Amino acid sequence: MSQKTVYIVGLGLIGSSLALGIRRDHPDYRILGYNRSRKSRDIALEKGFVDEATDRFALFASQADVIILAVPIEQTIDFIKELAQIPLKSTVLVTDAGSTKLAICQAADAYLKPAGINFIGGHPMAGSHKSGAIAADVNLFENAYYIFTKTAATKMDALPRLTDLLSGLHARFIEIDPQEHDRVTSQVSHFPHVLASSLMNQAGDYAFEHPFTNNFAAGGFRDMTRIAESEPGMWTSILMTNPDAVLERISEFQSRLNEIADAIRLRNSEHIWNFFDKGRQTRKEMEIHKRAGVDSFYDIYINVPDQEDVILEILELLRGISVVNIRINEENREDIAGILQITFKTREDLDRAFQVIRDHTPYQVTIT
Amino acid sequence: MSQKTVYIVGLGLIGSSLALGIRRDHPDYRILGYNRSRKSRDIALEKGFVDEATDRFALFASQADVIILAVPIEQTIDFIKELAQIPLKSTVLVTDAGSTKLAICQAADAYLKPAGINFIGGHPMAGSHKSGAIAADVNLFENAYYIFTKTAATKMDALPRLTDLLSGLHARFIEIDPQEHDRVTSQVSHFPHVLASSLMNQAGDYAFEHPFTNNFAAGGFRDMTRIAESEPGMWTSILMTNPDAVLERISEFQSRLNEIADAIRLRNSEHIWNFFDKGRQTRKEMEIHKRAGVDSFYDIYINVPDQEDVILEILELLRGISVVNIRINEENREDIAGILQITFKTREDLDRAFQVIRDHTPYQVTIT
The missing domain is CATH 1.10.3660.10 (6-phosphogluconate dehydrogenase C-terminal like domain)
Structure with a gap:
C-alpha cells in the first residue's frame, strides 16, 4: 500500500478509536487529526493517538493519503463540499463514519466525483455511552459490523485500501448499497x-x-x-x-x-x-440470539440471595470457564427477566458450569 | 388472625412461590393446593409447598379460610363463578393473582358479592422466565409491588388479613382502584x-x-x-x-x-x-432509575479485555463491597450500552470501587 499519512477528522470516541485501530496494524503510518474543541485534541496528542492535531480542517488535507471524516452528519457533508475546493493528493481516498449513508454519498457524488476524488461511505456500527477522545478504545469495533457504501465517486481500490488500513479494528467489513x-x-x-x-x-x-x-x-x-x-x-x-x-x-x-x-x-x-x-x-x-462465528449463546440462571460477594463466590467456582456475559435482574423481577444469568460460548462450558454450581452451592440453577 | 387453612388454586410459579412466602412467616398454617396437571402438583407435595393437593377445584374450597386464585385470568373468572355455588366458610376471604384487575373484580361483584363472599383483587407484580412449581422461589416477590384492588365485595378486614398472611413475601403492598x-x-x-x-x-x-x-x-x-x-x-x-x-x-x-x-x-x-x-x-x-428505599443507583464502567476470569479478578478486588448489579455488553457495542457495568447502592461504595480498580488494574474505568 502506498498511503502513509492518514487524516482523521474528528477526534471523538469514533475517530480516536479508529486512530488506535490503525496504529495497531500500521505503527509506521503518520496520523494527523482535526478537532474543533481543544480538549479531545490535547488528549489525542498527549496519548499519542495522533502525531499532529489542528482545529483548522483544511490545514492537513493536502498531506493526506486517506481522509476519514468522523464528525456529525451535517458537518461531514460540509467538509465534503470543502474538500472539493482544496488541493489534494491525486490518489487521496476519502471516507466517513456517519450513521446514515444516502445523504453523505449524494454529497460525495455531487462534489467529489466532479473533482475526481475517490470516496467510499463508511459506517462503523459501534458506539458507547461514553464520548470524546478520553473514551478511545482499540477494541470498540471488535466483531462489530463496519459497513462500506460505494458511490459513483468510488474507485476500484477504495475498498481493499480501507480494509487493509483498518484491519487492526478486527471488525466485520461488509459492503452494501447506501440506500439499502x-x-x-x-x-x-x-x-x-x-x-x-x-x-x-x-x-x-x-x-x-x-x-x-x-x-x-x-x-x-x-x-x-x-x-x-x-x-x-x-x-x-x-x-x-x-x-x-x-x-x-x-x-x-x-x-x-x-x-x-x-x-x-x-x-x-x-x-x-x-x-x-x-x-x-x-x-x-x-441474529440477536447469535454471536459472530458461534452458533448461539448458552445461558444458565441461578437464584442467588441478595448477599455480598455471592457473584464472586460463583465466579470462583467457574474459574477457567470463559464467561461471555453476566447479569443480575434482582431489583425487578417482572416479565421474563432472569435472576443471575451467566452466558457461555459453548454447550460444554454450560454443562460444566451447571454441574459445578449444582454440586457446590445451595442455589437453584436452571438451563434454558 | 383466625385463618388457619389457605387454599392455593394453581401451583405454577406464582402459586408455589406464594405458598413458600406464606410458610416463611406462618409455618403452622395448613396449605392446600389445586393444580390441573399432575407435574406441578407432585413437585409441590414432594417439596412440601402444600400439605395436600387436588385436581378437583371444589374439593378443598369449603375448608379454606383464604382462597388464592393463581390461575390464568379466564380460569380465575370461571372459578369465581363456581365459588358462588359452593358452600364456603362464612369468613372465607378470596383473592387472585391476575395481571388485569377490572374484569376479575367485575366478576367478583357479580357473583361473590350477592353470595356475601369477601373478595379483594390482587396482583403480585413479579414473574420470571421460568415457570411451574419447579421454579418456586420464596424471594420472587421481594421488593416487588403487590397490588390490591378493592371491589364492592371487599369487606373491611380483607386487606389487613392478606398483608399479614403474605408478610413473608417482603413485597411492597399497595392498594389502588382496579380500573386505575x-x-x-x-x-x-x-x-x-x-x-x-x-x-x-x-x-x-x-x-x-x-x-x-x-x-x-x-x-x-x-x-x-x-x-x-x-x-x-x-x-x-x-x-x-x-x-x-x-x-x-x-x-x-x-x-x-x-x-x-x-x-x-x-x-x-x-x-x-x-x-x-x-x-x-x-x-x-x-423510578426505573431508582431502587426501593434508595435514592439512586451508582454505576461504574470498566473497559475489560475479552479474557477468562477478568470479571472474577475485578470482583476479587471489590470483595466486601455490595454489588447491586453487574453486566457486560461486549458482544454488541452499538448504542449506549456499557462495557463491564457494575452498580452499587451508595456513592461511598462507588468511590471505593473506582479507586481500587484504578489503582490495581490497567483497565480504563469511568463513572457517570
Whole structure:
C-alpha cells in the first residue's frame, strides 16, 4: 500500500478509536487529526493517538493519503463540499463514519466525483455511552459490523485500501448499497429510537394524571425505553438525513397498530395470539440470539440471595470457564427477566458450569 | 388472625412461590393446593409447598379460610363463578393473582358479592422466565409491588388479613382502584408488549426483502424486542380483559407517531430535537432509575479485555463491597450500552470501587 499519512477528522470516541485501530496494524503510518474543541485534541496528542492535531480542517488535507471524516452528519457533508475546493493528493481516498449513508454519498457524488476524488461511505456500527477522545478504545469495533457504501465517486481500490488500513479494528467489513443501508438501519435502529422516545413521552404525560405510572414501570418498559436516553442531537441528524425510510417505517407500523387494534376491538383472541406468537418465533430466529462465528449463546440462571460477594463466590467456582456475559435482574423481577444469568460460548462450558454450581452451592440453577 | 387453612388454586410459579412466602412467616398454617396437571402438583407435595393437593377445584374450597386464585385470568373468572355455588366458610376471604384487575373484580361483584363472599383483587407484580412449581422461589416477590384492588365485595378486614398472611413475601403492598390498575399497567406493560411484538413482526417481514435486517439489529433493537418472546397465551388474555385501556393507549400513540412524522416530513429539526430531548429527560426522572428505599443507583464502567476470569479478578478486588448489579455488553457495542457495568447502592461504595480498580488494574474505568 502506498498511503502513509492518514487524516482523521474528528477526534471523538469514533475517530480516536479508529486512530488506535490503525496504529495497531500500521505503527509506521503518520496520523494527523482535526478537532474543533481543544480538549479531545490535547488528549489525542498527549496519548499519542495522533502525531499532529489542528482545529483548522483544511490545514492537513493536502498531506493526506486517506481522509476519514468522523464528525456529525451535517458537518461531514460540509467538509465534503470543502474538500472539493482544496488541493489534494491525486490518489487521496476519502471516507466517513456517519450513521446514515444516502445523504453523505449524494454529497460525495455531487462534489467529489466532479473533482475526481475517490470516496467510499463508511459506517462503523459501534458506539458507547461514553464520548470524546478520553473514551478511545482499540477494541470498540471488535466483531462489530463496519459497513462500506460505494458511490459513483468510488474507485476500484477504495475498498481493499480501507480494509487493509483498518484491519487492526478486527471488525466485520461488509459492503452494501447506501440506500439499502439507510433502509435497513431505519428498521433496526432509527425507527426503534422513534418508538422508544414516543413511548417514553407517552408514559411521562400519562404519569401526570396517573402517578402510579412512574412506579409500576418494570423490566420490560425499562428495556424498551433505554435508548430514549440517547443524545438528541445525533438522532435528530439521523432523522433529518434519512427521512423517507423512517417515514415509510412509521406509516407501515401505523397499519400494524390498526390491525391489532381491530383484533382487540373485535375480541379476536386467535388473531391476537397469532400476533404475539409470530413476534416470539421471529425473534428466536434472529441474529440477536447469535454471536459472530458461534452458533448461539448458552445461558444458565441461578437464584442467588441478595448477599455480598455471592457473584464472586460463583465466579470462583467457574474459574477457567470463559464467561461471555453476566447479569443480575434482582431489583425487578417482572416479565421474563432472569435472576443471575451467566452466558457461555459453548454447550460444554454450560454443562460444566451447571454441574459445578449444582454440586457446590445451595442455589437453584436452571438451563434454558 | 383466625385463618388457619389457605387454599392455593394453581401451583405454577406464582402459586408455589406464594405458598413458600406464606410458610416463611406462618409455618403452622395448613396449605392446600389445586393444580390441573399432575407435574406441578407432585413437585409441590414432594417439596412440601402444600400439605395436600387436588385436581378437583371444589374439593378443598369449603375448608379454606383464604382462597388464592393463581390461575390464568379466564380460569380465575370461571372459578369465581363456581365459588358462588359452593358452600364456603362464612369468613372465607378470596383473592387472585391476575395481571388485569377490572374484569376479575367485575366478576367478583357479580357473583361473590350477592353470595356475601369477601373478595379483594390482587396482583403480585413479579414473574420470571421460568415457570411451574419447579421454579418456586420464596424471594420472587421481594421488593416487588403487590397490588390490591378493592371491589364492592371487599369487606373491611380483607386487606389487613392478606398483608399479614403474605408478610413473608417482603413485597411492597399497595392498594389502588382496579380500573386505575388496568390503566397504569396498560401504559407501562400491556401496550409496550403490543409495541415490542409489532416491531418484531415488522422487522421480520422487512427482512424478507432486506436480509441485512437480520444482521444489523443491535443492542437497542434487542432490548426493545426482548419482551416479544413472552408467552403468547398470557398476553392474549391480558389484551382480551383490558381492551379499552390498551385501545386508548394505541390510539393516543398513533397521534404521537403522526406528530413526529409531520415533523420529519417538514424537516423540522427543532421539533425532532425536542421530541428526543423530552424522552431523555422524562426517563431520567423515572423510578426505573431508582431502587426501593434508595435514592439512586451508582454505576461504574470498566473497559475489560475479552479474557477468562477478568470479571472474577475485578470482583476479587471489590470483595466486601455490595454489588447491586453487574453486566457486560461486549458482544454488541452499538448504542449506549456499557462495557463491564457494575452498580452499587451508595456513592461511598462507588468511590471505593473506582479507586481500587484504578489503582490495581490497567483497565480504563469511568463513572457517570
